Amino acid sequence: MLLRIDHVGVACHNLEEKIEFYESVFGLTVVSREVNEEQGVREAMLHVADGDQGASYVQLLEPLHPDTAVGRFLAKRGEGVHHIGYGVADVTEALEEIGAKGVRLIDERPRHGSMGASIAFLHPKDVGGVLTELVETSRR
Ligand code: MC0
Numbered sequence: 001m002l003l004r005i006d007h008v009g010v011a012c013h014n015l016e017e018k019i020e021f022y023e024s025v026f027g028l029t030v031v032s033r034e035v036n037e038e039q040g041v042r043e044a045m046l047h048v049a050d051g052d053q054g055a056s057y058v059q060l061l062e063p064l065h066p067d068t069a070v071g072r073f074l075a076k077r078g079e080g081v082h083h084i085g086y087g088v089a090d091v092t093e094a095l096e097e098i099g100a101k102g103v104r105l106i107d108e109r110p111r112h113g114s115m116g117a118s119i120a121f122l123h124p125k126d127v128g129g130v131l132t133e134l135v136e137t138s139r140r
Contacts, residue, residue, distance in 0.1 A: 001094055003087040006135040007045065007057040007114075011070050011082040015042055015062035022046050022058060031057070032115050040068025045114055054087055054137060059114060083121070083131035091118045091136040098122060098134075110136065 012018040022028045028046035035042050042064060045057045061082055063071035073082055088094040091110045099105050104123035113119030117137040124131040 001088060001097065003053040003089065004051055005056050006054070006085040006087040006117075006133075006137065007059040008081060009059045009061055009083040009085060009131075009133070010080065011061050011063075011073050011077075012079050013062065013074060015044060015060055018060045018062075019044055019046070022060065028058060034114055035064070036112070036114070037064070038111065040064045041070050043114060059085070083133050085119070085133040085135045088134045088136055091120050091134045094134050094136075095120050103127065 010018070019030055023030070023046075028048065030044050031047045032045040033043070040063055042062045044060045046060065048056045048058060050056075061070050063069075063074060065071055066075065070082060095105055095108070095110075099108075103126045105120065106123055107120035110118035110120050113133075113135060115137070117135050119136075120134045122132040122134070
């Protein structure tokens with residue numbers, strides 16, 4: 001069901017500073033920047049690699065306000081890995097299949113994600129403490 005790691009989401013206080021760090025230390029390049037009001041984030045995707053099933057990225061996330069998913073995460077845990085996004089062929093089908101196995105779905109239906117993707121989150125408490133995102137993308 002999981003085709004690849006689409007992205008690793010990293011929570012940070014200052015997006016511009018963290019972009020500069022990933023560019024200068026790892027030589028990564030920003031391929032997209034977006035503000036996602038629904039998710040409460042300002043984010044940037046940095047391209048890491050291309051594979052048979054599609055590309056992979058580091059996604060840097062800065063909260064728009066303290067009272068958002070990433071804002072609360074930063075207050076509780078500080079900067080670091082926030083979630084893992086896995087590529088799937090069909091996010092609606094994947095949600096049905098995973099939900100039927102008793103895993104709590106944060107999103108019952110796909111939502112709008114970075115670079116036009118359809119995304120849905122699974123509850124970290126049912127995935128061994130890992131906030132898990134399913135990503136269906138047309139950018140293969
Ligand atoms: C919270 N918890 C996490 C966590 N965030 N565990 C692992 N990874 C995380 N990222 C844990 C807390 O430590 C706490 O456990 C429990 O979950 C409840 O947390 P809370 O402090 O009450 O926090 P809430 O209210 O934010 O709820 C957590 C939840 C929420 C995961 C349900 O953050 C959520 O719905 N996230 C999905 C949406 C999201 O994260 N959007 C931002 C990225 P204890 O044991 O202390 O009770 S948007 C994105 O990435 C898009 C743009 C894209 O990829 O395209």
